[in-house]
Amino acid sequence: MFTGLVEEKGSVIATEENGDSMRLTIAGSRALEGIQHGDSISVSGVCLTAVKFNSEHFTADVMAQTLAMTTLGTFVPGTAVNLERAAQVGDRLGGHIVQGHIDGTAQVLSLTEADAWRVVRFSLPGGLAPLVVDKGSITVDGVSLTVSAVSPAPISEIEKSEQWFEVSLIPETLSVTTLGDVRVGDFVNVETDILARHIVRASAFSSTTPPQKDS
16 A cells, blocks of 8 residues: 655666566665665555565566556656555555555546646546546556546547546656656556546446445
8 A cells, every 4th residue: 555655756777578477677766774684665656566676676577457557568768656664554654555556547638737847648548537536546657646627527428538647747747757758648557546447447346336225
């Protein structure tokens, strides 16, 4: 479990393809403090398990499903990544509850510069649209963010394919995470709020379950 408060920017130093899986070696410093075998580390929002490590880098295996659902398959040596260690019991929850289980990827549609922040608009896959609300929480490449705007609920098939959400990034977020480097056309990993996922799932069952007959 994570909070979405990135501890540092790390970098990929090696990739090794193994059939339909991949082994990543990632350099970091703060995120490796106190690391032990089997620890979970969020890598640009994806929960990975450290199988080898030292004080300067760690190695993790990435399975086929993760490669298909995330941007990790595009990583090459030199790729910058956001790193966060798993939260400890008793820590302040400064962001929101983040599992590191990616729902899919989103594409940067536009960047709008303001005086002291940047507004970024991302595409939103139709299946995820019901899970994203204005002023709600969302995780983008492992960063806990507040949705500042979202497209209206679609009323046509065309609108379903044109869903989007926006976030407003403050200077701190732009400087300490990889989101300061994104450009139009880039893809990012997205994890929606776990509470929203449970509500939508429960609602789907309640709307299809026939009422119980009185005995």
